[in-house]
Amino acid sequence: MNPAVSDETLHAFVDGELDVAESETLIARMRTDKELAQRVCSLRSLQSMVRLAYAEPPMDGGRA
Amino acid sequence: MNHLARQAYMTLISRFLFSSFRPGIEAHRPVLYRIAYAWCHDAALADDLVQEALSRAWTRRAQLRDEASLKAWMVSIMNHCWLDHLRSRRDFDDVEDWQDELESGADTPDVCCNREQVIACVRAAVARLPLGQRQVLTLVDLEEFGYAEVAAILDIPIGTVMSRLSRARASLKMMLDTAMQQSASRTLLRSVK
Numbered sequence: 001m002n003p004a005v006s007d008e009t010l011h012a013f014v015d016g017e018l019d020v021a022e023s024e025t026l027i028a029r030m031r032t033d034k035e036l037a038q039r040v041c042s043l044r045s046l047q048s049m050v051r052l053a054y055a056e057p058p059m060d061g062g063r064a
Numbered sequence: 065m066n067h068l069a070r071q072a073y074m075t076l077i078s079r080f081l082f083s084s085f086r087p088g089i090e091a092h093r094p095v096l097y098r099i100a101y102a103w104c105h106d107a108a109l110a111d112d113l114v115q116e117a118l119s120r121a122w123t124r125r126a127q128l129r130d131e132a133s134l135k136a137w138m139v140s141i142m143n144h145c146w147l148d149h150l151r152s153r154r155d156f157d158d159v160e161d162w163q164d165e166l167e168s169g170a171d172t173p174d175v176c177c178n179r180e181q182v183i184a185c186v187r188a189a190v191a192r193l194p195l196g197q198r199q200v201l202t203l204v205d206l207e208e209f210g211y212a213e214v215a216a217i218l219d220i221p222i223g224t225v226m227s228r229l230s231r232a233r234a235s236l237k238m239m240l241d242t243a244m245q246q247s248a249s250r251t252l253l254r255s256v257k
Binding site: 051 | 098102190202205208211227230
């Protein structure tokens with residue numbers, strides 16, 4: 001049984017901070033480990049919500 | 065030549081002289097504004113921060129060593145503008161411990177149902193994060209800066225970038241999950257009635 005993957009490692013994975021070999025290992029594990037896949041999925045959706053929230057920041061209408 | 069005409073003429077000359085750099089700086093205005101807004105959630109203040117950062121960048125353009133790092137360099141200048149602004153308002157030592165008014169004053173993230181509500185909900189949650197975490201999260205998520213770049217921009221160790229990011233995402237998830245649950249139970253209540 002593999003040790004649990006830390007949150008930090010998963011963050012590094014979704015942020016593209018892991019090297020190719022580390023990423024591939026993680027991707028392979030996600031295929032069989034549903035819970036791990038779920039954690040990555042939830043991180044990605046959190047990230048896209050943050051992007052959506054600031055895609056169109058309100059402009060200061062009160063001034064020129 | 066009257067004063068205004070002279071000024072316009074000088075502007076034209078300087079535009080011509082620094083033509084490759086000035087548009088480079090100006091082109092980053094939308095990026096800087098997005099970041100500034102995500103930090104302070106105040107359109108007028110964000111505007112001021114961007115303006116100040118652009119003008120400081122222009123004055124210090126000689127200090128930029130590598131054109132490729134222009135964006136990161138400008139964000140780091142804006143971080144200093146932001147810190148100067150905060151210092152001018154009150155004493156504070158550490159961004160990490162510092163809880164700004166937004167955090168205590170912001171509404172708790174409310175019901176998230178449609179697109180506009182999700183946006184408002186996420187902004188409220190981000191506004192409630194401690195400043196240091198908010199800065200790291202927005203730089204990584206909105207602008208896809210690498211951890212090392214964020215560390216350089218904010219002048220903090222890379223380990224701090226990673227731990228702040230971890231904490232920021234964990235609290236954000238918790239706040240949003242709570243808001244979603246509230247939203248779900250309200251919908252359920254409504255359908256029961």
